[in-house]
Structure formats: C-alpha cells, structure tokens
Amino acid sequence: xxxxxxxGFGPGGYEDMxxxxxxxxxxxxxxxxxxxxxELLKKMFPDxxxxxxxxxxxxxxxxxxxxLAQQYDRTAVISSGDSGIYGMAGIVMEVAQQMQxxxxxxxxxxxxxxxxxxxxxxxxLMHDFSVISLSDxxxxxxxxxxxxxxxxxxxxxxxxxxxxxxxxxxxxxxAADILMKYRSPDTPVGVVRHAGREEExxxxxxxGRIKEAPLDMFCVVLIGxxxxxVMNGKMITPRxxxxxxx
Amino acid sequence: xxxxxxxGFGPGGYEDMxxxxxxxxxxxxxxxxxxxxxELLKKMFPDxxxxxxxxxxxxxxxxxxxxLAQQYDRTAVISSGDSGIYGMAGIVMEVAQQMQxxxxxxxxxxxxxxxxxxxxxxxxLMHDFSVISLSDxxxxxxxxxxxxxxxxxxxxxxxxxxxxxxxxxxxxxxAADILMKYRSPDTPVGVVRHAGREEExxxxxxxGRIKEAPLDMFCVVLIGxxxxxVMNGKMITPRxxxxxxx
Numbered sequence: 001x002x003x004x005x006x007x008g009f010g011p012g013g014y015e016d017m018x019x020x021x022x023x024x025x026x027x028x029x030x031x032x033x034x035x036x037x038x039e040l041l042k043k044m045f046p047d048x049x050x051x052x053x054x055x056x057x058x059x060x061x062x063x064x065x066x067x068l069a070q071q072y073d074r075t076a077v078i079s080s081g082d083s084g085i086y087g088m089a090g091i092v093m094e095v096a097q098q099m100q101x102x103x104x105x106x107x108x109x110x111x112x113x114x115x116x117x118x119x120x121x122x123x124x125l126m127h128d129f130s131v132i133s134l135s136d137x138x139x140x141x142x143x144x145x146x147x148x149x150x151x152x153x154x155x156x157x158x159x160x161x162x163x164x165x166x167x168x169x170x171x172x173x174x175a176a177d178i179l180m181k182y183r184s185p186d187t188p189v190g191v192v193r194h195a196g197r198e199e200e201x202x203x204x205x206x207x208g209r210i211k212e213a214p215l216d217m218f219c220v221v222l223i224g225x226x227x228x229x230v231m232n233g234k235m236i237t238p239r240x241x242x243x244x245x246x
Numbered sequence: 247x248x249x250x251x252x253x254g255f256g257p258g259g260y261e262d263m264x265x266x267x268x269x270x271x272x273x274x275x276x277x278x279x280x281x282x283x284x285e286l287l288k289k290m291f292p293d294x295x296x297x298x299x300x301x302x303x304x305x306x307x308x309x310x311x312x313x314l315a316q317q318y319d320r321t322a323v324i325s326s327g328d329s330g331i332y333g334m335a336g337i338v339m340e341v342a343q344q345m346q347x348x349x350x351x352x353x354x355x356x357x358x359x360x361x362x363x364x365x366x367x368x369x370x371l372m373h374d375f376s377v378i379s380l381s382d383x384x385x386x387x388x389x390x391x392x393x394x395x396x397x398x399x400x401x402x403x404x405x406x407x408x409x410x411x412x413x414x415x416x417x418x419x420x421a422a423d424i425l426m427k428y429r430s431p432d433t434p435v436g437v438v439r440h441a442g443r444e445e446e447x448x449x450x451x452x453x454g455r456i457k458e459a460p461l462d463m464f465c466v467v468l469i470g471x472x473x474x475x476v477m478n479g480k481m482i483t484p485r486x487x488x489x490x491x492x
C-alpha cells in the first residue's frame with residue numbers, strides 16, 4: 001500500500017523545516033506541489049523528482065497525488081506553512097476517499113505563518129488568539145466578519161491570513177473598523193511579509209493606521225489584544241491580565 | 247553583547263524540531279529550562295550544559311537566563327511547542343527589560359501543540375480557529391468562557407490548551423456546555439495527549455461525551471466546527487462552507 005505524506009515545510013527556508021519534513025522529502029520518490037513551492041524545494045533538494053501544478057488547481061493536484069500514491073511506495077504533497085492549517089491535508093483526504101484509493105495518508109506538520117510571524121515581531125501570541133482567513137472564496141463574508149467581531153468582543157489576539165488580494169482590498173479595513181469598536185486605534189499591529197524567506201520584511205503599525213499599510217496576499221497580520229504593547233521595537237502580549245507573577 | 251535565544255523545540259521529539267532549533271541548541275553554551283524539558287533535550291543533546299529549574303518558577307528562570315546571557319555569548323531558554331505561543335518568549339523580553347540587560351533576544355518558533363495534534367487527528371484545522379487556554383491562573387474565568395462563547399457563536403474550531411488540571415476539573419465541561427448552545431452534541435472532538443512523544447496517545451469523541459473523556463494537563467482538545475466530520479477514523483474540517491471546488 002502506497003503512502004501519501006502531506007508535508008508542511010514551514011515558511012519557506014530550510015532552517016524552519018522540521019527534521020520529520022526533511023526526512024519525508026528525502027524518502028519521497030515523487031513530490032507534488034504548487035509551482036512556486038516546488039521551485040523553493042528544488043533549491044534545497046535538487047535531486048528529487050517533482051511534479052508542479054499551477055495555483056488554484058488543488059483538486060487536480062490532489063487527484064494526481066493520490067493516483068501516484070497508488071503506483072509508488074512514497075509520494076509527497078507539499079504545502080508551505082503547516083499542511084494542517086488551511087493546507088492540503090484535508091483536501092487530500094477528501095479526494096482519496098472520493099477515489100476510494102487504498103493508500104495510507106500521513107500529515108507532517110510545519111511552522112504555520114502565525115508562529116513564524118510572531119517570532120519575528122517579538123512575542124505577540126502569549127495569550128488566546130483567533131486565526132481567521134479573509135479569503136471569501138469558500139466562506140461567506142458575513143461569517144468572516146462575525147468571527148472578527150467575536151474576537152473583538154472577547155479581546156482575543158487576531159491573526160489574519162490572506163489579508164488582501166487584488167480583488168479583496170477592503171476586507172482588512174472592514175476588519176479593523178470592527179475591532180476598533182472594542183479596542184483602541186493605538187492597538188499594536190504587526191505585519192510580516194514572506195516570513196522566513198529571502199524577501200522577508202516586517203513592520204509595526206496600529207489598528208487605526210492599518211488602512212495605510214502596504215498589504216498583500218503574502219502578508220500575515222497580527223493584531224494585539226487590549227494588553228499588547230510595543231517595547232524596543234518588539235510587539236509583546238502579556239501572559240495574563242492579572243500580574244500574579246510579579 | 248550576548249544573545250539569548252528562546253527556543254520552541256516542538257512537541258518533544260527530535261523529529262518535530264526545526265533545523266533552526268537544532269542549530270540554536272548546538273550553538274548554545276548553556277541551556278536553561280524547566281526540569282522535564284531539560285531531561286527531554288539531554289537525551290538528544292547529551293553533551294550540552296544545562297540549568298534546570300522547577301515548574302512555576304518562570305520568572306526566576308528568566309532572570310537566571312538573562313544573567314547568563316550577560317556573561318556568555320550564546321544562552322538558550324527552551325520551551326516545548328512554540329516558544330511564542332503561551333511560551334517563554336514574552337516573559338524573557340519583559341524580564342530583560344526590567345533588568346535593563348544589554349542583550350539580544352531571538353525567538354525560534356516551534357511546532358505548537360495545535361499543529362502537532364491536528365496532524366495526528368487528521369485535518370481538523372482547515373478553517374478558522376481559536377486557541378484558548380483553560381488555565382485561569384492569570385486570566386479571569388469569565389473572560390475565558392466568554393471567548394468560548396464567541397468561538398461558538400461564530401462557528402470557529404476551538405483548540406483548548408491546558409484543558410484540565412487537578413484543581414480545574416470542570417472548566418472543560420463548562421466549555422462544552424457553552425459550545426452545545428450553538429453546535430450539535432455530535433460535533434467531533436479530538437484529543438491528543440503527549441503529542442509527538444513516546445507516550446503519545448489520541449482518541450476521538452464528541453462534544454456531548456467530553457465529560458466522560460480522560461483528560462489532563464498533557465492533553466490538547468480540538469473541537470470541530472459545524473462542518474467537521476469523521477471519516478475512516480480521521481477528523482476533517484472542510485475548507486469552506488460552499489463547495490465551490492467540486
């Protein structure tokens with residue numbers, strides 16, 4: 001029975017890959033992935049066999065991977081970040097089931113963008129948080145904004161994935177307006193673009209100034225809770241509301 | 247100027263450590279951590295110098311680490327999971343500031359328990375989720391339960407950290423009761439104990455049966471959203487609510 005491993009390779013560089021992910025890539029006979037990710041991996045593992053598919057063809061990519069897993073002993077599907085967080089793990093399982101494929105599926109977790117971004121910004125995720133994607137491709141916009149509102153009401157830190165694309169430019173501003181019903185416009189906001197890659201950049205801003213921030217689909221946006229502050233250029237959320245530890 | 251690196255070494259095994267974490271440990275002249283974590287690392291890196299401190303002495307541990315970082319070139323503080331998610335990164339920065347220490351602080355992210363648990367359970371984190379700790383040591387219980395309620399209202403997947411301890415036995419049941427105002431008692435729930443370690447175990451249950459589940463402080467509890475289902479023993483949350491991709 002072939003094994004299909006869905007590998008999260010983290011932000012993009014070799015440094016942030018886990019040992020398990022490296023081993024799974026080395027053991028794979030063929031590696032299937034979105035073209036950009038295949039190009040990234042080729043630099044690190046040049047001698048492997050790859051099959052690249054364009055973006056937005058996830059289902060086709062999964063079907064190809066499942067078919068390969070029925071022929072090979074070791075097939076890998078790659079995701080950036082964590083394959084289990086908005087990644088390929090779920091679709092691969094759904095597609096394999098639809099195809100009634102007799103294969104074993106394993107998920108190898110990776111460093112998700114929220115973790116990578118937090119480490120770059122300081123320590124913003126020291127307390128409860130919500131991870132919310134602003135892509136409304138498969139989720140009603142009303143529900144997304146309701147989630148933002150709920151995170152606001154209950155003072156959770158907010159990690160926005162897919163904050164902005166060419167088509168969706170106003171959602172992040174709408175989200176900021178909702179959060180400002182509950183939090184100060186001075187609430188610290190950290191943005192990391194291409195976390196962990198050569199092109200990595202980051203900056204701090206505030207909830208009130210998010211509209212002026214240069215954002216795109218390669219950014220992750222971390223919005224502090226009511227206790228988050230900036231110290232020496234680092235964004236820090238205290239561990240609690242009562243400073244019992246002092 | 248000494249460098250203090252706050253390292254998240256992931257769930258516990260060498261396999262789930264990142265290359266960056268391994269290198270940071272190898273480069274450290276001295277490694278400071280909670281006794282249990284030091285014992286874990288000693289098995290993997292037996293030749294390093296360690297300084298172990300008991301649990302609940304986080305501030306003391308941070309002060310020691312900051313003092314060492316003023317003497318050594320490379321000092322490391324270790325956390326399991328991600329040092330940036332309920333980890334040591336924030337306290338280290340706060341303590342270093344209080345001590346006005348002239349040191350450089352770096353955070354090395356790791357695989358957090360939510361990611362590790364999700365990979366073991368299947369693909370439960372394919373959609374928006376909230377990470378909430380049920381420890382009320384430094385957060386008012388009312389606020390914790392408000393966050394659970396908000397996650398319920400907005401149909402977010404919920405990851406519970408620190409679900410139960412000897413003193414806190416009823417909080418997870420209270421959380422389940424709140425979520426059942428919005429979600430079916432049949433909602434899938436996945437529990438992973440000691441994710442990624444030798445003693446790893448996991449099981450699936452439902453929101454309605456969570457009261458009967460054997461839980462403790464070593465468990466992470468993942469509660470599905472209204473679309474989460476179980477297939478062939480795997481817990482899967484679809485990527486969206488509209489199946490546009492079919």
